[in-house]
Amino acid sequence: MIDHSPYDNMEIPSQLSSVVADALACGQGKRRHRLWLIRLIAWVPMSVAACLVLLLNLSPTFAQGVCSLPVVGEVCRIFVFREYHSENQFQYIDAVIPQIENTGKTELEQRVNEYLQQLIENCLEESEARAKEYYDAYVATGGNPADFRPVGVNIDYDVKYISPQYVSLHISHYETSFTAYQTDYYYTVDLDGEQVLTLKDWFGDDYQQIVADSIRTSISQWSQEQQQQLFPNLDLESLITEDRSFYLNEQGQVVVVFDKYELANGAAGRPEFVITQ
Numbered sequence: 001m002i003d004h005s006p007y008d009n010m011e012i013p014s015q016l017s018s019v020v021a022d023a024l025a026c027g028q029g030k031r032r033h034r035l036w037l038i039r040l041i042a043w044v045p046m047s048v049a050a051c052l053v054l055l056l057n058l059s060p061t062f063a064q065g066v067c068s069l070p071v072v073g074e075v076c077r078i079f080v081f082r083e084y085h086s087e088n089q090f091q092y093i094d095a096v097i098p099q100i101e102n103t104g105k106t107e108l109e110q111r112v113n114e115y116l117q118q119l120i121e122n123c124l125e126e127s128e129a130r131a132k133e134y135y136d137a138y139v140a141t142g143g144n145p146a147d148f149r150p151v152g153v154n155i156d157y158d159v160k161y162i163s164p165q166y167v168s169l170h171i172s173h174y175e176t177s178f179t180a181y182q183t184d185y186y187y188t189v190d191l192d193g194e195q196v197l198t199l200k201d202w203f204g205d206d207y208q209q210i211v212a213d214s215i216r217t218s219i220s221q222w223s224q225e226q227q228q229q230l231f232p233n234l235d236l237e238s239l240i241t242e243d244r245s246f247y248l249n250e251q252g253q254v255v256v257v258f259d260k261y262e263l264a265n266g267a268a269g270r271p272e273f274v275i276t277q
Helices: 005-009 017-027 031-043 044-059 062-069 106-140 199-203 207-220
Strands: 077-089 091-100 151-162 166-176 181-189 245-246 254-257 272-274
Touching: 031 044, 062 106, 077 245, 091 166, 091 199, 106 151, 106 166, 106 245, 151 245, 181 245, 207 272
Parallel strands: 091 151
Antiparallel strands: 077 091, 151 166, 166 181, 245 254, 254 272
């Protein structure tokens, strides 16, 4: 569960509500200001939403003040998070756990939040086991425990896309030690349909062919050097499973993600493809 005490106990400056209200009301005076504001909102709605979500997550005081305003309060708790920081002799952890709420779908929120909580707890357990193995191996080979550099563990998230209907979330798990370790998780939720989406949900029964054809088209536009990084005799259809990782970009387009070394050599990194039909 989310700890709301920072919000509940935070003293709100008396002038905060009026400052926020004035900011929302600015531009109502002159016609050119109104036109400029309308064009701006039409041009960058997702940027405004992203900034709002960022401020709400980073500042409990700002969030509590804004939530008291009409309309804005409807989106103020879509994503909140809890941060964990800990350190011991073999690892130090910076982890953020996102939560979704205020969707009006209690069962969906609980299902998604339990998944995110369990996912990050599993990541932390796996990281601890790896860090302990590094430490034990270092000491076993003659290393001085006092000289051991703790493994850095960072778990964070970013919102790839957010709208009244869809939320697309990316969880990143990164470790730094003698070698780097990185894992990415993507989670896209249909708020209206109250389900976590798969490629099949989005594209239908022919999703493998649709996605593979779009990827081939994208690859055909690569340079010769880029294409040479691909593994030979690739069977894209076999890689496009129903649970293939993907997210929605800022334009609401599906972006399919491959892990490093999954379809190309290391120089290709983690290839991503915007899927078009």
